[in-house]
Amino acid sequence: MARFGNANEHADWEAAYHVFTYANAVHQLLNRIETASANGGTTAVRAILHGAMALYLTRYLNVPPARIPGDDDQHLDDLPTEAETIRATLLDAFNRQQQVDEAARLVARHLTFGHSSQALIATLAGAVLREDAGFHAYQMLEAEIRQFTVWGDTDAGRNILVAVAQYLAAHSPTQRAALQTADIARRLMRGGELHQETGTP
Structure with a gap:
């Protein structure tokens, strides 16, 4: 992957x-x-x-195999170094089409600095939840979490996180209609109004 x-x-x-x-x-x-x-x-x-x-x-x-960004990769030097900024930039990449390589670079950058892999996984999970994701995206995320748990912070484990980010980037963004529906349902559960009538002059 x-x-x-x-x-x-x-x-x-x-x-x-x-x-x-x-x-x-x-x-x-x-x-x-x-x-x-x-x-x-x-x-x-x-x-x-x-x-x-x-x-x-x-x-x-x-064939030919895509290049995986690595620890000594100078092509990552233009990316942020702070964990939160990297993850925010990753989410921003998911807002645009054809950001597969950028997503891979950002994940590699995050891991290169030794930032929390659990926080990165949580960011990837959040990215799935905000999309109109189908069964495949959830199954891919679940497989990634299980396999990363086994492989941990090894080359194989890091490649798994790169792979799932690439897959999600290839399928993002969607229309995010499900997120809008969930937001409306949340507002209604909290007693909010779906529509507010404007007062007449």
């Missing part, structure tokens, strides 16, 4: 998404089944093989 090339068609994001979320689902299942039994072991091997083949078949999406 982190090496998904921007030259691909937009719909190809879903192919990469399916492989990532499938691999996460298999990982979660392997933590739950009894692999001691012959049947459980066979099922696990079959699931892993399917995931490996799906990854093999979609490798064309990473």
Whole structure:
């Protein structure tokens, strides 16, 4: 996911998404089944093989592989250094189309300075909630959180956070009509009025 090339068609994001979320689902299942039994072991091997083949078949999406911003990346020097500013800039990037590379750079910048990964994940979750997100976006976010919990602050863990930011940036912004509906519902629950009548002169 982190090496998904921007030259691909937009719909190809879903192919990469399916492989990532499938691999996460298999990982979660392997933590739950009894692999001691012959049947459980066979099922696990079959699931892993399917995931490996799906990854093999979609490798064309990473030819050539996109560059992942790194710790010693001078291309990040133009970005802010304060954690809150980086996260605010990331949310601003989600307000504009075609900010996949910018989102990746901002996440890398945040992690390079050792800022809180949990605060970054919360920002990404907030970005999903304000969009008219569908099942895929929520599933991608859930898989990212679970996998980052496993990998932590490693190269693989950082790549996971870069990947989900890229995916969300590729699908943002939406019309955010659901957010408007939720805001109206919140105001009504607090006793506010939906419409205020203007007084007549």
